[in-house]
Ligand SMILES: Nc1ncnc2c1ncn2[C@@H]1O[C@H](COP(=O)(O)OP(=O)(O)OP(=O)(O)O)[C@@H](O)[C@H]1O
């Protein structure tokens with residue numbers, strides 16, 4: 001049996017897709033996280049159909065997951081990016097359409113400000129497509145910069161454009 005005893009850090013990951021079969025892609029991405037020896041999947045939110053923020057493009061499917069891991073933040077980011085690439089992600093326009101986007105939202109209560117990695121994710125507090133699914137699985141997690149819980153932050157946001165999809 002895999003020893004998960006060192007998987008001590010709790011992380012939140014945001015998932016999004018608006019190209020191809022998005023539901024299959026997001027489920028596939030969750031499966032990829034699940035098979036990583038240094039990652040233990042804790043919870044996965046429902047999927048939401050969300051109006052695109054940014055240039056005109058198709059609606060997104062968004063959701064969030066929480067994981068425990070022994071990976072460092074940069075090593076976890078690197079695994080997320082390799083999963084994005086494996087699902088055909090091509091980096092083009094900023095905020096443009098993509099087969100898969102995996103954002104590292106929170107890593108314990110750490111604040112990280114590196115050129116390649118900022119945690120908490122710098123735009124998560126303004127994004128209902130992040131906070132609504134995250135509030136489903138981690139309402140009491142306190143975002144370290146504001147000190148507010150995800151549930152409180154979510155209640156402050158306009159929820160229009162985020163629609164819960166049936167199973
Ligand atoms: N918390 C984070 N999670 C994921 N990527 C991050 C994070 N902080 C910084 N980055 C950096 O952001 C870069 C661009 O990421 P990406 O192309 O996914 O942005 P985007 O999805 O278009 O926009 P946004 O970051 O607003 O969601 C990545 O190469 C990565 O190094």
Ligand SMILES: Nc1nc2c(c(=O)[nH]1)N=C(CO)CN2
Pocket residue numbers: 015016017050051052053054060062095096101129
């Ligand atoms: N609704 C929605 N809009 C977006 C999203 C996303 O995941 N959902 N991601 C973006 C870039 O990361 C830009 N705009």
